[in-house]
Amino acid sequence: MRAKARIKSVVSHIGLVLLSVVWLFPIFWVIIASFRKEKGSYTSYFFPKAYTLDNYRRLLFETEQFHFAKWFGNTLLVAIFSCLISTIFVLSVSFCMSRLRFRMRKPFMNMAMILGMFPGFMSMIAVYYILKGLGITQSLLALVMVYSGASGAGFFVAKGFFDTISKSMEEAASLEGATRLQIFTKIILPLSKPIAVTTILTSFMGPWVDYIFASVIMGDNYDKYTVAIGLAKMLEREFISEYYTQFAAGCVLVSIPISILFMALQRYYVEGITSGASKG
Amino acid sequence: MFKTLKKGDSITKLSLLIFGFGNIMRGQIVKGLIFLCVEITYVLYFVFYGLDALKGLFTLGTQEQGWVMDERKGIEILVDGDNSMLLLLFGTLCLMIIVSLIIVARLSVESAYLAQEAIEKGKRPLTIKEDIGLFLDSKVHITLLALPIIGILAFSVLPLLYMILVAFTNYNHDHQPPGKLFDWVGLDNFFVILSKNSPLGKSFWPILGWTVVWAIVATITCFLFGLVLAMWINSPYVKIKKLWRSVLATSVAVPQFVSLLIIRTMLQSEGAINVLLKEIGLIDNPLPFWTNATWARVTVILVNLWIGAPYTMMIVTGILMNIPGELYEAAKIDGANTLTIFRKITLPYIIFVMTPYLITQFIGNVNNFNVIYLLTAGGPSTIDYYQAGKTDLLVTWLYKLTVGSKDYCYASTIGILVFIISAVVSLLTYHRTSAYKNEEGFQ
Numbered sequence: 001m002r003a004k005a006r007i008k009s010v011v012s013h014i015g016l017v018l019l020s021v022v023w024l025f026p027i028f029w030v031i032i033a034s035f036r037k038e039k040g041s042y043t044s045y046f047f048p049k050a051y052t053l054d055n056y057r058r059l060l061f062e063t064e065q066f067h068f069a070k071w072f073g074n075t076l077l078v079a080i081f082s083c084l085i086s087t088i089f090v091l092s093v094s095f096c097m098s099r100l101r102f103r104m105r106k107p108f109m110n111m112a113m114i115l116g117m118f119p120g121f122m123s124m125i126a127v128y129y130i131l132k133g134l135g136i137t138q139s140l141l142a143l144v145m146v147y148s149g150a151s152g153a154g155f156f157v158a159k160g161f162f163d164t165i166s167k168s169m170e171e172a173a174s175l176e177g178a179t180r181l182q183i184f185t186k187i188i189l190p191l192s193k194p195i196a197v198t199t200i201l202t203s204f205m206g207p208w209v210d211y212i213f214a215s216v217i218m219g220d221n222y223d224k225y226t227v228a229i230g231l232a233k234m235l236e237r238e239f240i241s242e243y244y245t246q247f248a249a250g251c252v253l254v255s256i257p258i259s260i261l262f263m264a265l266q267r268y269y270v271e272g273i274t275s276g277a278s279k280g
Numbered sequence: 281m282f283k284t285l286k287k288g289d290s291i292t293k294l295s296l297l298i299f300g301f302g303n304i305m306r307g308q309i310v311k312g313l314i315f316l317c318v319e320i321t322y323v324l325y326f327v328f329y330g331l332d333a334l335k336g337l338f339t340l341g342t343q344e345q346g347w348v349m350d351e352r353k354g355i356e357i358l359v360d361g362d363n364s365m366l367l368l369l370f371g372t373l374c375l376m377i378i379v380s381l382i383i384v385a386r387l388s389v390e391s392a393y394l395a396q397e398a399i400e401k402g403k404r405p406l407t408i409k410e411d412i413g414l415f416l417d418s419k420v421h422i423t424l425l426a427l428p429i430i431g432i433l434a435f436s437v438l439p440l441l442y443m444i445l446v447a448f449t450n451y452n453h454d455h456q457p458p459g460k461l462f463d464w465v466g467l468d469n470f471f472v473i474l475s476k477n478s479p480l481g482k483s484f485w486p487i488l489g490w491t492v493v494w495a496i497v498a499t500i501t502c503f504l505f506g507l508v509l510a511m512w513i514n515s516p517y518v519k520i521k522k523l524w525r526s527v528l529a530t531s532v533a534v535p536q537f538v539s540l541l542i543i544r545t546m547l548q549s550e551g552a553i554n555v556l557l558k559e560i561g562l563i564d565n566p567l568p569f570w571t572n573a574t575w576a577r578v579t580v581i582l583v584n585l586w587i588g589a590p591y592t593m594m595i596v597t598g599i600l601m602n603i604p605g606e607l608y609e610a611a612k613i614d615g616a617n618t619l620t621i622f623r624k625i626t627l628p629y630i631i632f633v634m635t636p637y638l639i640t641q642f643i644g645n646v647n648n649f650n651v652i653y654l655l656t657a658g659g660p661s662t663i664d665y666y667q668a669g670k671t672d673l674l675v676t677w678l679y680k681l682t683v684g685s686k687d688y689c690y691a692s693t694i695g696i697l698v699f700i701i702s703a704v705v706s707l708l709t710y711h712r713t714s715a716y717k718n719e720e721g722f723q
């Protein structure tokens with residue numbers, strides 16, 4: 001019996017090691033590509049002949065063709081502002097939908113659900129012309145507005161969280177004469193830390209990983225690029241052979257903070273999905 | 281609104297025409313004046329812009345840009361025509377403004393009626409200060425929702441309405457404003473796309489088929505493999521479970537555009553994988569990951585598995601911890617073996633909890649733009665389809681039709697069809713879950 005368990009254990013671990021190799025392979029490869037001394041997207045051999053830190057140095061400090069450091073700053077700026085706005089919007093909307101009862105509540109919720117079923121970028125071109133009408137295409141402000149403008153419609157997860165907070169505290173507060181705004185700011189908000197963290201981090205990550213909207217809005221204004229479109233630009237035919245190793249370096253630099261954020265969030269993600277569902 | 285109108289006296293009734301009239305007559309001067317100013321703004325808007333916008337919405341422009349003989353100068357000059365695109369946009373905006381006007385009218389009547397009621401009961405109507413105070417208390421939802429709703433209207437509703445209307449026009453590459461006008465064509469685009477004979481129809485049905493196959497296969501493979509991973513790592517034979525979970529979760533944590541762009545280059549015919557396989561000596565000719573349609577379709581599903589399975593694994597791991605331990609003990613006392621316990625307890629529980637998640641996953645996969653576009657960009661391309669390749673989903677085709685060939689009307693039609701698919705699937709399932717029916721169950 002003991003021997004059998006040991007065999008099972010060994011087989012399990014060998015399998016997991018093989019799987020891990022498959023899973024980490026692309027990540028491992030991009031890391032070695034980012035240190036590769038030879039230029040070019042393709043080499044006729046797998047492991048580089050020589051290693052260097054030059055790709056990182058040139059990516060960060062050379063600014064003639066591409067200005068990665070600036071892209072990084074742009075993305076950070078957009079991420080901070082759109083994260084602030086989205087968080088305020090999402091939390092206020094979810095509070096209203098969860099704790100208050102008013103005439104337009106159900107219609108609003110249904111409308112938000114219907115809006116969510118249209119393919120996201122079907123409206124992209126119209127958004128582009130609206131921004132053009134406002135005279136702010138190719139600017140970071142436009143990106144902030146696109147990322148956070150309609151964020152209020154994405155309240156379902158946060159509302160589900162608010163639904164689980166007991167009502168007794170706010171009833172007590174309301175007996176003592178607290179207004180509903182005070183109930184929101186003084187009672188509900190402090191209790192909603194986990195969902196606030198989730199909302200903040202997810203909306204912060206959005207601008208780092210979005211490629212579609214940013215590329216349509218920014219066109220060819222390299223100066224205002226975010227990292228996602230900038231890095232994708234490096235893969236275009238005229239740049240790829242010169243910039244591929246720098247692209248790899250950029251990928252590593254962007255992935256590190258995003259992965260850390262994600263790992264920090266992971267617990268909340270899982271809790272959100274499983275608790276929302278296990279109510280059923 | 282009609283009830284209020286019926287019960288209201290003549291002053292209240294008149295508030296429907298002159299906003300704020302009832303408030304002014306009953307002493308709420310400031311409130312009444314605000315209503316009146318809002319009405320004047322509306323009137324000015326309609327006189328100067330609104331009526332033209334409505335007319336433009338019907339005609340979508342009559343004057344085409346072109347060369348006109350200028351008699352005085354004796355030469356032909358270029359005359360700006362109407363821009364159908366802008367006319368449609370402003371027309372849509374005007375429709376939304378009309379809806380808002382109806383809402384304001386209703387508010388005016390109701391506010392007038394409240395004042396009337398207060399006086400009939402022998403009380404004095406609220407002062408402006410008390411009115412404003414209400415916006416922090418019983419009407420706080422208006423304060424909190426105002427900005428988010430404006431954002432949703434401007435960046436979601438208006439663009440969507442506009443694009444929905446575009447689906448009923450002939451705004452394609454032959455009718456590009458400002459050079460050309462486009463016009464209403466009714467349901468023509470739907471007939472063109474759904475017909476089996478037009479080039480668009482010949483692309484639509486196969487692409488729809490692939491989209492459905494992709495969505496089903498991608499959802500199920502991710503679910504099953506994630507389930508296997510979770511059970512596997514959770515088994516008593518595996519040590520340092522946390523390490524394995526984190527290693528597998530890296531594919532979720534790395535931004536998709538990074539990992540997908542990398543995998544795309546790795547799997548090219550001169551890419552790292554083919555080079556490695558050649559170095560080992562397994563193959564002589566590069567494997568056609570992206571150049572052969574079947575290979576490409578299988579590859580995108582496998583890469584999607586790489587991204588998606590750990591996600592399911594994380595969730596299933598969470599669920600496994602929530603399954604009540606008594607269930608297992610009772611089953612063991614009854615003499616059930618591991619397989620039976622899994623089939624009768626674990627699996628039903630997981631499926632029960634994860635059904636809503638699987639549905640959102642399915643719809644997410646129908647709309648899975650990133651994986652397809654960043655990996656294959658729809659390729660390998662084919663002349664059988666109009667502006668699409670063999671791995672294109674409806675949404676990536678939609679994107680190509682907008683950004684590439686500027687066939688906006690067909691893109692919008694496809695968008696509406698995708699919406700119908702998602703809506704039908706989620707209505708059939710989501711509304712049955714109790715999370716929707718019983719939202720107050722935990723308060």
